[in-house]
Amino acid sequence: MAALAGLVMAASAAAEPPARLLSFDELDGWAADDHDAALSVFVKTCDILKDPDWAPICEVARNQSGGRAFFELFFRPVQVGDEPALFTGYFEPELSGSLTRTARYRYPLYSRPKDMPKGQPFATRAEIEAGLLAGRGLEIVWVDDPVERFFLQIQGSGRVRLPDGQVVRVGYGGNNGHPYRSVGKEMVRRGIYAAHQVSAQVIKNWVRRNPVEGLKLLHHNPSFVFFRKVTAVPADKGPIGAMNRSVTPERTIAVDPAFTPLGAPVWIEKGGSDPIRRLTIAQDTGSAIKGPQRADIFYGTGDAAGRAAGKIKDPGRMVVLLPIQRAFALATEE
Incomplete structure (x- = not known):
């Protein structure tokens, strides 16, 4: 048993990604960023x-008033993992809706049924959208577009603007217990698009051009x-993130908290057609x-x-800023 325990510990240690201590001079574009803006988001x-x-x-x-001096005094940059980073973007959708059902607004956003069984799957998307929950008083608001409703569910939160200009903000309230299946991957599997062609907008456009088959495609999830x-x-603040505070456009990132502590400053170096060199705060998952x-x-609302x-x-690179003692304990200099 002792030998087995040793093997398990060794395997666990081997699975830990490497962590390398860096200097601020090694962060591309560090001196040019607005550190005061990052500090104000960090304080939130x-x-x-x-x-x-x-x-x-x-x-x-x-x-503290000087953002750059603050971060350089109390933190050290640590790069966790050697593989290139992958950056994606998320946003808060804004849909058009009504508090009552009309000919235009006929797709409901439901609150979670109180009698839904715990620990086991509930009805599927197709069953719910066929009217399973109709008439139970679970409708929060009605929207005019089933495709936008689908993507609102993927985002998990958003705003609905009513005809009189008022805004209803909705947040994640639970799910039906079924696994998420990517409709983008399903489109690739069916040969509709190649993998590099698929995006949220491409999916939306295809579903709208093919309303019958499109809704069947959404039911794949x-x-x-x-x-x-x-x-x-x-209404003028960002949606609530994983830390139960409003997130900030282009300064908040969602991370994997198993590797990046929530609340930590994270320097990002994003490549692509619109490169970013910026100090962000890990406030969401x-x-x-x-x-x-x-x-x-x-990216905002x-x-x-x-x-x-x-x-x-x-692609790019992420570097987390950790308190000095924690940074030296975690990382080793190359």
Whole structure:
């Protein structure tokens, strides 16, 4: 048994990604960034960090005016993992809707049924959209586009603008217990598009051009997301992230908390047609965000943000800024 335990520990250690200590001079574009903007976003969630390594830093951050000096004094850059990073983008959709069903607004956003069994799958997307929950008073709001509703469920939160201009914000309220299946991959499998051609906008356009087959395609994903009405966040603020605070466009990223601590500053060097060199804050998570070099950049709310986010699938590098003692304990200099 002792030998087996040793093998298990060795295998676990081998699975840990390498962590390398860097200097700030090694961060491409570091000196040119707006560190004060990053500091203001860091402070938004810093009070949540109760760990002894973070708490004293957060006390200083609340009364700090010089962002660059603050980060360089209290942190050290650590690159976790050797593989190239993968950057994608996400956003908060804004849909058109109504509090009552009309001929135009006839696709409901449902709250989670209270009698839904725990620990086992509920009805599929196809069954729910066929009217299984109709008439039970679970409708939060009605929207005018089933395709946008589908992508709202993928994003997990969003806003619905009513005819009178008021906004209803909705957040993730649970799901039906079925696994998520990618309709983009299914389109590739069917030979509709090649993998490099598929994007959210391409899927939306195809479904709208092929309404009958399109809705069947959406039903390939049996997962269905329920919502809750969010009233604590003003309409002009970003949606709530994993740290229960509003996220900030182009300064908040979603990460894998198994490798990147929530609340930590993260320097990103994104390649592609629109390169980014920026200090961001890890304030969100996502089911598809896995690994030490994986991040989803929040682009904001609405159609323009959605178009920008949908274009992002780029390589690069992520470097997390850790409190000095923790950085030296985790990393070794190359």
